[in-house]
Amino acid sequence: MLLPILHYPDKRLRTKASPIEVVNDEIRTLVKNMFETMYDAPGIGLAATQVDHHIRLIVIDTSEDKSQPLCLINPEIIAKDGELEWDEGCLSVPNYYECVTRANHIKVKALNEHGEEFELEAQELLGVCIQHEIDHLDGVLFVDHLSKLKQRRLLEKTRKEKK
Ligand code: K1U
Ligand code: ZN
Secondary structure (H helix, E strand, C coil), rough: CCCCCCCCCCCHCCCCCEECCCHHHHHHHHHHHHHHHHCCCCEEEEEEHCCCEEEEEEEECCCCCCCCCEEEEEEEEEEEEECEEECCCCCCCCCCEEEEEEEEEEEEEECCCCCEEEEEEHHHHHHHHHHHHHHHHCCCCCCHCCCCCHHHHHHHHHHHHHH
């Protein structure tokens, strides 16, 4: 089932998501629907916040052939180093790309869709995407990392497009 994606500047995107207590069939159905929604968009990541579910769940697939689906529940960055700049987009901010500085190398701890804990090291696009999606769970958008001037221009552009 395809889920509607919230668009900037919707205030619901600013909600801090709660940890998932139990990984059950309801969560697994949401995971399936989020993958379907992300692939359909198309995108390489999606946070539950973006589909108006305020729980700590993200799905990601940065492969070219949809062959590496990754589900992270209650993800936590436990180590990071280095810096890199990446031109980011966001399904909640359509048709807008800007360069953001992030950690280059991260180590993440999370649960998978079966409730099992795992650790993952990531860099470049996968690392950037995980940081972008965890930001969503904290109510942070990639545009928050930009200058106030760029944020004002984006808000004007969004308001004009809505008219
Ligand atoms: O969270 C989101 O809104 C998804 C976002 C993830 C992301 C992209 C780039 C850098 C950081 C995080 C997207 O998927 S935007 C769309 C996109 O990048 C893309 C779409 C189709 C093919 C390849 C990339
Ligand atoms: Zn996004």
